[in-house]
Amino acid sequence: GAVVSQHPSWVICKSGTSVKIECRSLDFQATTMFWYRQFPKQSLMLMATSNEGSKATYEQGVEKDKFLINHASLTLSTLTVTSAHPEDSSFYICSAISGARSRGELFFGEGSRLTVL
Amino acid sequence: AQSVTQLDSQVPVFEEAPVELRCNYSSSVSVYLFWYVQYPNQGLQLLLKYLSGSTLVKGINGFEAEFNKSQTSFHLRKPSVHISDTAEYFCAVSLYNFNKFYFGSGTKLNVKP
Numbered sequence: 001g002a003v004v005s006q007h008p009s010w011v012i013c014k015s016g017t018s019v020k021i022e023c024r025s026l027d028f029q030a031t032t033m034f035w036y037r038q039f040p041k042q043s044l045m046l047m048a049t050s051n052e053g054s055k056a057t058y059e060q061g062v063e064k065d066k067f068l069i070n071h072a073s074l075t076l077s078t079l080t081v082t083s084a085h086p087e088d089s090s091f092y093i094c095s096a097i098s099g100a101r102s103r104g105e106l107f108f109g110e111g112s113r114l115t116v117l
Numbered sequence: 118a119q120s121v122t123q124l125d126s127q128v129p130v131f132e133e134a135p136v137e138l139r140c141n142y143s144s145s146v147s148v149y150l151f152w153y154v155q156y157p158n159q160g161l162q163l164l165l166k167y168l169s170g171s172t173l174v175k176g177i178n179g180f181e182a183e184f185n186k187s188q189t190s191f192h193l194r195k196p197s198v199h200i201s202d203t204a205e206y207f208c209a210v211s212l213y214n215f216n217k218f219y220f221g222s223g224t225k226l227n228v229k230p
Contacts, residue, residue: 043222104215108160
């Protein structure tokens with residue numbers, strides 16, 4: 001199957017700093033990438049949808065100035081958590097879709113665990 | 118709006134026993150249905166999907182699911198589980214344009230020897 005790589009897999013940062021998480025599709029061109037946040041014992045919460053070359057579409061309640069998403073190429077999307085606070089600590093997961101190839105199948109990265117001290 | 122409900126947060130079962138993981142969805146329009154599995158320390162991967170056709174869908178590792186439109190359900194079943202099936206299972210729905218996916222809260226399957 002297709003491979004999506006997420007980096008870093010875990011990161012610890014101080015409150016007030018910014019953290020960037022990368023999501024790469026290694027063997028296919030991802031027309032659309034999704035960013036999710038996973039809370040313990042809860043479902044994956046969709047944060048935003050990004051299409052290559054255009055601005056991300058954020059879900060209601062997600063601060064676009066805090067969670068900056070860039071989808072500069074068909075193989076790379078980045079999520080930057082700006083001025084991180086302890087409440088931003090979570091597991092962030094990216095996924096990618098290539099409509100022609102996958103017929104709706106999402107390919108997931110391994111996730112990035114962010115801990116803000 | 119769409120939503121997905123997985124009522125069972127944890128399902129313990131003995132090895133070689135059958136298992137059913139329940140999934141119900143709510144949608145005002147037709148949707149596609151998916152089951153994903155997340156093994157410990159790994160990303161989610163697709164188990165099976167229903168897009169159209171036969172309502173009984175077979176997936177990897179001996180799992181199958183049946184789409185029931187009248188009951189808005191998509192329960193996942195396996196006749197005989199293995200220790201290696203221990204994982205968290207997520208049900209998801211998507212609209213026809215695949216622009217959004219909605220996930221249930223997950224069910225942790227714990228297979229005991």
